Amino acid sequence: MIRLQTESLDVGGLLNLFCQGRADIGGVVSFTGLARHEDGRVTGLELEAYPGFTETWIADLILRANHRFSLLDTLVIHRTGLIAQGEAIVFVACAARHRRQAFEGADFLMDHLKSQAPFWKKQHGPGGEHWIEPRSIDYQDLDRWKTSPSDATD
């Protein structure tokens, strides 16, 4: 399931709901991304998505993750709009029969979301505001998932 929302994320509630009534899975791994203050240089973030297009891109990513790691269920909830420092930006949860698949699935999803997902992110702070792009480490993280030439666009 995918949802983009401007409202705050209830991370505990989302995780509880995701795990509820599941006897078919052996483990759930979740990740919550928070807006850092960067030693006072950032007061908040502004995240813009392209409604319809961004969800489709994430849905395709989820299909790839589900297939690659045999995930039984996947949840991606992403904030858009203004996000204050310390607030959750993204929540990802992966359910699988075995823990390793769930760990790797969440890792794969986050590396792709962080570097390639159709979002535009503006950093707000005392020094003004500016649009930011993925860091080189984000691309290095992404490279970990390339296993063949056909994965070059991962």
Added chain:
Amino acid sequence: MAKVLLFGPLRDLAGWRERNFDGVADLAGLMARLDPELALAVNGPGVQVAVDKAIVRGDASLGPRSEVAFLPPMSGG
């Protein structure tokens, strides 16, 4: 009439997020109607174009209700 959407820094540059353009039959015709500074920016490195939410490369014909989005390099989430 084509609906044009701008995202990220392109929106800041143009000063608008959404605008309708009458009488444009294709992307090339639309480009010719953009302000020169914006036209330069949308042809810049890494900017992708989507028509009706599908990425296109090169020119594309536009229908009366086409939605054209100019997508600058993405930040990730």
